[in-house]
Amino acid sequence: MTTIRLLTFNTLFRGRARERLRALGAVLERSDYDLVCLQELMSPRNLAALRAVAHSYGYAARARAYPLVRGGLVTLSRTPPQRQHFTPFRPARPLRSEWIMLKGALATEYRVAGQRLVVVNTHLSSNRDDDWSPGNRYTQVQARELARLEELVRATDPSALLVVAGDFNVPRDSSTYQRFTAATGLRDLLAxxxxxxxxxxxxxxxxxxxxxxxxxxxxxxxxxxxxxxxxREAVALADGTEAYLSDHYAIEAVLRIEPAAARRR
Structure with a gap:
């Protein structure tokens, strides 16, 4: 049996981002996570500050869009990725400042104990109305982004183990999100x-x-x-003050993989 430990976390680009990322790096360096999907990590300098502390994560998959990290998406790993690909979401009205992030989905493939593993790290547009009814203007934007994500899921080789993680900005109990999971056959670990x-x-x-x-x-x-x-708790920063690492909590996932041949023994 093979075990994979994964973390997904929206790191929050505003405020004392670099100080918080250094503190996050220390947390990650002490952890046993194999893969870390990060969102809102848009500055290459902030990414460098994080990696200087979390140095055992020798690989950082991301797409570049000078001077930013495209989509603010970074996937850290302690093993080398086989390949990576960024799928952009198409900008859609209403006009809003987050267009500058060039949001999308970052797919990275790994080889783990002979098994192909594809990890899709994503961050959808926010819903500024906090209204996820189907007719809402932002819900319609998110539905189009989920359709783009569905295309990516369908195009992924079914022989690979697929993980899709990130900040969906869509509630788990919304009809838009449930239509997406039903259409893709993806299993929500926190359903x-x-x-x-x-x-x-x-x-x-x-x-x-x-x-x-x-x-x-x-x-x-x-x-x-x-x-x-x-x-979820505040942590100490380098100057001795305390702060929450983000305005989000992280999700830790543990995957235990057992090939069919092992089960037949």
Whole structure:
């Protein structure tokens, strides 16, 4: 049996991002995560600051769009990726500042114990109305992005183990999200769990579950997956102050892979 440990986390580009990323790097360096999917890591300098601390993650898959990291998407690993590809989302109205992020999906392929593993790290457009009804203007933008993501999922070789993770900005219990999972056959490791993945605030005391980890196992391979929220507490920064690492919580996923041949023994 092979075990893969994965983390997905929206790192929040505003505020003291570099200081928080250095603190995150220290957390990651002490961890046993094999793969780390990060969102909103748009500055190459901030990425360098993180990697200077989390030095055991020798590989950082990302797409460049000078002077930014395209889509703010970075996937860290301790083993080399075989290949990577960035799929952009098509900009759609209403006009908004997040267009500069050039959002999309970063697919990275690895070889783990003889098994092909494709990890798709993504970050969808935000819904500034906090209204995920089908007729909402931002929900329609997100539905088009999910359709683009569905194309990517369908194009991925079914013999590979596929993980799709990131900040979907779409609630887990919304009809838009449920249509996407039904159409792709992806299994949500936190299906039915409504615990917020965005840190509650006075303005937004009851946010929904916006971050997700989804899985598709190839035929003949059994994958038992569990997930939980982590990185919820404040941490010490280099100057001695404390801060939350982000306005989101992270999701930790543990995948236990058992090939069919092993089960027949």
């Amino acid at each position: 039915g769990d409504r615990e917020p993945t965005y840190r509650p605030t006075r303005r937004w005391p009851n946010p929904p579950a916006l971050d997700q980890v989804l899985l598709r196992a190839p035929a003949g391979v059994r994958v038992d997956g569990t997930a939980r929220l982590v990185l």
